[in-house]
Amino acid sequence: MPKRCDYFDHKADVGIIGIGTTLPEAFEQAAKAMFDLMYDVEKVKPLEEIQVECEANNPEELFVEWLNALLAQANIHELGLGEFQVKQIKGFQLLGCAKGEPLDPQRHNLRTEVKAATYAMLKVEKEGEKYIAQCVVDV
Amino acid sequence: MELKNLEKINDYEWLIPASGEMKVPVRIFASQRLMEEMDEKVREQATNVAYLPGIQKASIAMPDAHWGYGFPIGGVAAFDPQQGGVISVGGVGFDVNCGVRTLKTGLSLEEVKSKLKELIDTLFRIVPAGMGSRGQISLSGKQIEYVLTEGAQWVVEHGYGIPEDIEFTEDNGKVNGADPANVSETALKRERKQVGTLGSGNHYLEIQYVAEVYNSQVAEQFGLWENQVVVTIHCGSRALGHQVGTDYLKTLAGASRKYGIPIRERELVCAPLDSDEGERYFSAMNCAVNYAFANRQVITHLVRSGFEKVLPQAQLIMLYDIGHNTCKIERHQIDGKSKEVYVHRKGATRAFGPQREQLPRPYQEVGQPVIIGGTMGTESYILVGTESGEGKAFASVCHGAGRQMSRRKAMKKWRGEQIVRELSEKGIYIQAHSLAGVAEEAPLAYKDVSAVIEAIHNANLAQKVVKLKPIGCIKG
Numbered sequence: 001m002p003k004r005c006d007y008f009d010h011k012a013d014v015g016i017i018g019i020g021t022t023l024p025e026a027f028e029q030a031a032k033a034m035f036d037l038m039y040d041v042e043k044v045k046p047l048e049e050i051q052v053e054c055e056a057n058n059p060e061e062l063f064v065e066w067l068n069a070l071l072a073q074a075n076i077h078e079l080g081l082g083e084f085q086v087k088q089i090k091g092f093q094l095l096g097c098a099k100g101e102p103l104d105p106q107r108h109n110l111r112t113e114v115k116a117a118t119y120a121m122l123k124v125e126k127e128g129e130k131y132i133a134q135c136v137v138d139v
Numbered sequence: 140m141e142l143k144n145l146e147k148i149n150d151y152e153w154l155i156p157a158s159g160e161m162k163v164p165v166r167i168f169a170s171q172r173l174m175e176e177m178d179e180k181v182r183e184q185a186t187n188v189a190y191l192p193g194i195q196k197a198s199i200a201m202p203d204a205h206w207g208y209g210f211p212i213g214g215v216a217a218f219d220p221q222q223g224g225v226i227s228v229g230g231v232g233f234d235v236n237c238g239v240r241t242l243k244t245g246l247s248l249e250e251v252k253s254k255l256k257e258l259i260d261t262l263f264r265i266v267p268a269g270m271g272s273r274g275q276i277s278l279s280g281k282q283i284e285y286v287l288t289e290g291a292q293w294v295v296e297h298g299y300g301i302p303e304d305i306e307f308t309e310d311n312g313k314v315n316g317a318d319p320a321n322v323s324e325t326a327l328k329r330e331r332k333q334v335g336t337l338g339s340g341n342h343y344l345e346i347q348y349v350a351e352v353y354n355s356q357v358a359e360q361f362g363l364w365e366n367q368v369v370v371t372i373h374c375g376s377r378a379l380g381h382q383v384g385t386d387y388l389k390t391l392a393g394a395s396r397k398y399g400i401p402i403r404e405r406e407l408v409c410a411p412l413d414s415d416e417g418e419r420y421f422s423a424m425n426c427a428v429n430y431a432f433a434n435r436q437v438i439t440h441l442v443r444s445g446f447e448k449v450l451p452q453a454q455l456i457m458l459y460d461i462g463h464n465t466c467k468i469e470r471h472q473i474d475g476k477s478k479e480v481y482v483h484r485k486g487a488t489r490a491f492g493p494q495r496e497q498l499p500r501p502y503q504e505v506g507q508p509v510i511i512g513g514t515m516g517t518e519s520y521i522l523v524g525t526e527s528g529e530g531k532a533f534a535s536v537c538h539g540a541g542r543q544m545s546r547r548k549a550m551k552k553w554r555g556e557q558i559v560r561e562l563s564e565k566g567i568y569i570q571a572h573s574l575a576g577v578a579e580e581a582p583l584a585y586k587d588v589s590a591v592i593e594a595i596h597n598a599n600l601a602q603k604v605v606k607l608k609p610i611g612c613i614k615g
Contacts, residue, residue, distance in 0.1 A: 009545040011178055011206040038270055060405075061392060068385045075378050076328045078271065103271045110270040111575040112546070113339040113615070115381040116233040119388065119405035120208030136208055138233045138381075139340050139546065 002130040005033035008121070010136050015121055017134040023059070023124070024086035024096075026131040027066055031084040031098070034067055034117065034137055035074075039108040044082025046099030050074070055093040059124040062092050063133045067117035070098055080108055112139050140177040151202075151598035152531075155182065160401070161189045168532065168598045169202040173590060176543065180206035181213075187403040188216050192411070193224025195473050195480055199532050201487055202594035203541030203586060207232075209406035212486035215535040217471065219480050220412035225400065226421055227409035228391055230483030231466050233384035235424055236431035237342075237375030238462035239510040240308075241521070242439065244368045244446070244453040248348045248610070251368045254449050258346065259568050259611040262445040266344055266438055268337035268615040269572030276437065277332050286334065287319045290429030291436040291460075294334070299440040306499050307457035309489065312432040314467070317425035326382035326423075333377040334430070335437030339576055339615030341539075342374040343512075344442070347519060347607040357523050357604045360505050361458060369607060370455065371519060372438050373512050375464065376431035383427045387420040412481055421466065421481075428465060435460055458521070459508040463488045463538035471533055482533050490524035490536045490601045509601050511592060512539050515569060515612040516562050516582030520592045522601035536601045540588035549584040550575065558582075562612075571614040580614065 003025055008015035014037060018030025035041050050073045054065040066086070074081050081100035088095040103110065120136035145167075146154040153174060155165035165185045169177065181204045188210055189198035195217045204213030209229020218224030244251070251258070267274050278286060285293045291312025295305055305312045319327075337344060349367045352358045363369075376383075394410035394417070395402055402408060410417035439455070446453045466483045473480070482489075491498055492506045502508065506524035513519045517540065528534055544552075555574025558581050562569055571577045596603045 007547055009547055011180070011545055012212050012542050013208070014546055056389070057392065057396070061389065065389065072325050072329060072382060072385070076325070076331075078273075080271070105269070105572070109575070110573045111339075112573065112579060113270050115340075116385045116388075118208040118233075119229075119392070119408065122405055138208065 003029060005029040007033060013136050013138050015134060015136045017132065020131050021129065023131045024089055026133040027063060027086045028084045030133045031067060031070055034114055035081055037111060037114055037139065039080055039103065039110050041082045043108055044080045045101045046083045047101040048079055049097055049099045050077055050079065052096045052098065058092060060122050062094055063124050064117045064119060064122065064135060066094055066096065071114060071116065078102060114139050140174055140179050140182055142174060151594050155186060157189065161186065162194050163189050163197050165189050165200065166197040167200040168594060168600060170590065170594045173202050173594055177204060178206045181211045184211040184404065185214060187407060188214060190401065190403055191225055191407065191409065192400060193218045193222040195219055199535065201537040203537040203539060203591045205541045207485060209404060210483065210485040213537055213541060214485045215483065215487045215533055217480040217482045217533050218412060219478060224412050224481060225409035226412050226417045226466060226481060227407055227483065228384050228388045229406040230485050231424060232464040232485050233381045234375035234464055235380035235383060235427035236462040237464045238431060238435065238460065239512050240372045240435045240439065240460035241458040241510050242370045242442065242455045243362055243458055244370065244455060246368050246450065246453050248366045248368055251450065255346065255611050256568055258445065258449045259570050259613060261449050262344060262442060263570040263613050265445045266337055266441050266613065267335065268613060269339050272336050273332040274335035276334050278334065283327055283330055284319045286433045287322060287426035287429055288317050289313055291432040294433045294436045299437050304436060304439060304457050308432055308460040309462060312436065314425045314428050316422055317429050318422045319426055321419045321423040322383060322426050323386045326379050326386065329378035329382050333379065334434050335441060336377060337374045337438065337615050338377055339573065341580055342615050343515060344613040345371045345609050346611040347371060347609050349605045350518065350608040351606040353603040353605060357505050360501060361508050361521065361604060362456065363521065363605050370442055371510065371512065372435050374434060374438065376427040377434060379430050380427035383423045387423060390416050391420060424466060428462065431462065432460065459510060461488055461510055472530065484535055486538045487535045488538050489534060490528050491534050492524045492526040492529050509536055511537060513588040514540060514580060514582045514585045515609060515614065516565065516567060517588050519607040521604045521607065522595065523604050524601050525599055528600035532600050536595050537591055540585040540591055542584055543586045544584040546579040549579050549581050553578045553581045567609050568611040569614065573615065577614055
């Protein structure tokens with residue numbers, strides 16, 4: 001059961017890892033890891049949905065685009081996001097969505113804002129049966 | 140860091156000679172102890188920077204340097220556009236013009252002590268901070284454009300401060316060459332109601348007092364005296380700046396491929412300064428620089444209104460406002476010639492010595508004040524820029540203590556409540572929006588700031604003027 005999200009240590013910031021049986025699943029898990037740095041994603045109710053479309057030059061940069069597009073949309077719509085779905089990856093284009101609700105300091109256990117996903121320690125690859133997507137995020 | 144293969148220049152300066160395709164050597168300013176404790180990654184990242192086209196003199200790392208993304212945090216590098224020099228998001232960071240501003244209150248510790256709790260509680264209510272916080276000011280499209288081009292000057296003209304605030308802000312609170320046409324719609328949308336907000340992470344609003352004076356003559360020039368209470372604001376350009384970084388990371392990734400720039404770490408993607416991509420990034424980054432100045436200016440206004448309620452006798456006067464995530468055009472002496480170069484400072488502070496005409500008149504004689512923030516439990520320092528620092532490090536010094544433990548380790552080791560209690564026992568009153576955030580920022584997660592300052596002082600990049608100790612702190 002390889003689907004999970006995880007972290008790796010970085011002195012000033014934090015590294016996030018998404019693991020899945022498919023590439024979309026790895027991207028989704030990494031998004032979950034990133035948003036869980038900011039608040040309890042498990043406590044976010046999927047009441048509102050936002051759409052994400054992005055493209056890049058290669059899978060690694062597409063992964064960073066996906067994470068940064070989510071950060072921007074969450075911010076613009078003033079939502080805490082808790083559920084992430086990559087609907088389609090075609091070439092280096094991605095269609096996805098996420099669900100959440102307005103953040104509530106009483107319920108969501110707010111932590112530290114993530115400023116951006118970066119190209120540092122960036123990796124998107126297939127290892128045996130699983131896909132791994134990782135990078136450092138600036139907090 | 141392993142010290143072999145490093146040349147020791149003196150007790151506070153180390154050199155990695157240029158080899159292979161490196162354009163310049165790496166120069167690290169630190170004591171032997173700080174060098175030994177320094178991350179191996181600093182060597183790797185500072186070396187990678189030394190390979191970039193058009194870099195001048197040396198790739199420099201400060202005593203608080205640690206592993207960053209692209210540049211080390213605490214990294215300085217200057218580039219000459221005439222020699223193919225480049226500009227990189229990795230050399231500025233995502234929180235563009237994150238910086239510190241210190242205000243003098245004119246009140247002594249004795250006068251403030253009995254009102255401290257009330258003051259902090261009031262400021263905590265007035266100054267928006269923490270994840271997802273929004274400010275009081277809603278800017279229209281046209282008004283955002285003014286903030287991006289005019290920075291702190293525009294917000295002061297609209298009632299959020301006094302003209303002296305501008306005089307004592309780096310670049311007078313406004314850098315030129317900021318064209319909002321280079322800022323994306325997404326960045327503008329993310330701005331909504333964020334001007335005048337502190338943010339989270341290592342950002343803070345702190346009440347401190349002058350605990351020790353090292354140089355009474357310069358302290359007097361700065362208007363600082365023993366036991367005087369001061370306020371320091373640490374924050375940046377919020378989501379607008381983050382989005383500018385994000386947008387141009389992608390643009391510069393494309394530019395690196397287009398111009399065939401050899402980069403040794405992906406986060407070092409960059410564009411020639413005289414290319415369309417490089418010029419657009421510089422312009423958009425300048426918009427974010429102005430936004431950060433405006434942000435700290437509006438917070439200053441809020442802090443004044445808080446003092447008005449609790450300690451109306453206080454007169455909040457600017458010491459200085461200075462950024463530590465920037466790229467600026469500056470004139471420096473290079474190989475005996477005076478040249479205009481683009482100085483990247485990633486987690487490093489500008490520290491002009493005397494005679495720089497950009498400085499406010501009262502500081503031209505002695506050099507600029509340099510504000511170095513500690514952590515919420517430890518002291519901060521005010522230094523003064525030196526002529527020697529101009530020559531050695533493009534007039535740059537460190538920006539803080541520098542982390543020695545990752546955020547995740549800190550979170551596992553401490554609980555926020557425990558840190559708040561321990562600091563309270565030491566006489567430091569904390570108000571925080573996130574206790575998890577407090578644990579991440581635990582004082583012991585940082586290097587010993589006094590060791591970092593000693594290295595700066597002894598390397599003569601700047602000189603110590605006063606030490607500040609915290610008595611109250613607001614965290615996002």
